Amino acid sequence: MHKExxxxxxxxxxxxxxxxxxxxPAAPPLLLATCLVIAQVVSSDVLAWATFAxxxxxxxxxxx
Amino acid sequence: xxxxxVWRASNRQGFILTxxxxxxxxxxxxxxxxxxxxxxxxxxxxxxxxSVALFxxxxxxxxxxxxxxxxxxxxxxxxxxQTLFRRRLVSAALQFGFELGTGLRTYLPSALPYxxxxxxxxxxxxxxxxxxxxxxxxxxxxxxPLVWYASxxxxxxxxxxxxxxxxxxxxxxxxxxxxxATVVASAMxx
Numbered sequence: 001m002h003k004e005x006x007x008x009x010x011x012x013x014x015x016x017x018x019x020x021x022x023x024x025p026a027a028p029p030l031l032l033a034t035c036l037v038i039a040q041v042v043s044s045d046v047l048a049w050a051t052f053a054x055x056x057x058x059x060x061x062x063x064x
Numbered sequence: 065x066x067x068x069x070v071w072r073a074s075n076r077q078g079f080i081l082t083x084x085x086x087x088x089x090x091x092x093x094x095x096x097x098x099x100x101x102x103x104x105x106x107x108x109x110x111x112x113x114x115s116v117a118l119f120x121x122x123x124x125x126x127x128x129x130x131x132x133x134x135x136x137x138x139x140x141x142x143x144x145x146q147t148l149f150r151r152r153l154v155s156a157a158l159q160f161g162f163e164l165g166t167g168l169r170t171y172l173p174s175a176l177p178y179x180x181x182x183x184x185x186x187x188x189x190x191x192x193x194x195x196x197x198x199x200x201x202x203x204x205x206x207x208x209p210l211v212w213y214a215s216x217x218x219x220x221x222x223x224x225x226x227x228x229x230x231x232x233x234x235x236x237x238x239x240x241x242x243x244x245a246t247v248v249a250s251a252m253x254x
Contacts (some may be wrong), residue, residue: 023215025225028207029235036239045250049193050200052180052243057092057204059129059174059236060167061225 028058080153081206081213084161089202091165096198099184103194106186114186115248121182122244125175126237139172165202176236177201179244187247 021027032054039047106114127133144163148156163169167177180197188194215221 019215020217020220023211023221025208025211025221025228026231028204028211029232029239032204033235033239036243040246045190046192046196048243048246048250049183049188050196050203052183052239052247053092053197053200054204054207055236055239055243056174056176056180057088057201058207059176059232060172060205061208061232 025061029055032058076153077213080157081209083154083157084209085203085206087158087161087163088165088206089199091162092167092200092202092205093165093195093198094162095166095168095181096184096188096194096201099181099197100188100191100194103185103188107189109186111251115251118183118186118244118248121179122241125179125240128175129233129236129240131233135175137172137175137178140169141171144170161202161206164205167201174233174236176240179240183244183247187251 032051035047035051035054039045039051124133124135128135128137144160148160150156151159167181172178180201184194184197188197212218212221
């Protein structure tokens with residue numbers, strides 16, 4: 001038996017994959033690492049500290 | 065572990081999460097303010113001594129997060145009591161966020177927050193830097209429930225987090241050393 005997929009099914013699958021990529025647990029550290037590079041480029045100490053602190057906060061993910 | 069009744073509340077989840085995040089930022093700012101006050105005591109310590117101390121702490125934190133050493137770091141070895149969640153959800157979300165945001169109320173499974181606190185105490189004499197550290201910590205801590213919520217798939221997200229544990233530890237270790245090198249370099253230029 002082959003299940004036939006409609007355009008809607010495929011769209012839904014694409015959306016789900018896009019959502020999963022954007023909300024992967026690895027995404028926030030990647031974003032923060034990018035911010036850290038930007039902080040270095042623009043020589044912003046405040047951004048560098050905030051970014052490092054963000055990583056420190058995120059490193060506690062999974063603990064309450 | 066991830067089943068906190070606050071951010072898993074089925075109704076008004078987005079609103080409750082926003083309050084929770086606000087509480088986290090307020091908690092982070094409170095601890096940062098305390099650390100900033102203490103940092104004044106370390107201002108007379110020569111910059112070289114502070115730099116070496118922070119470098120050693122960054123290496124120790126990296127080794128701890130990578131699991132190569134196992135130091136018993138000071139922490140409140142208990143979870144936030146369930147009685148908190150018997151209150152109204154709004155005040156519970158704020159209080160739960162605040163207590164987690166201070167970093168003093170429950171377990172700390174990573175060494176990075178200790179490194180951050182040390183950095184603020186040793187190099188955070190500028191109040192804006194201390195405030196950035198406090199707010200950043202709260203926002204970083206809020207990222208987990210916010211991204212989890214946005215994923216719309218709790219089981220998938222929890223599983224991915226488990227799979228990424230090693231990657232997160234490595235990121236913490238590298239970021240800790242890089243950031244501390246930046247902090248020290250910046251302090252020397254000033």
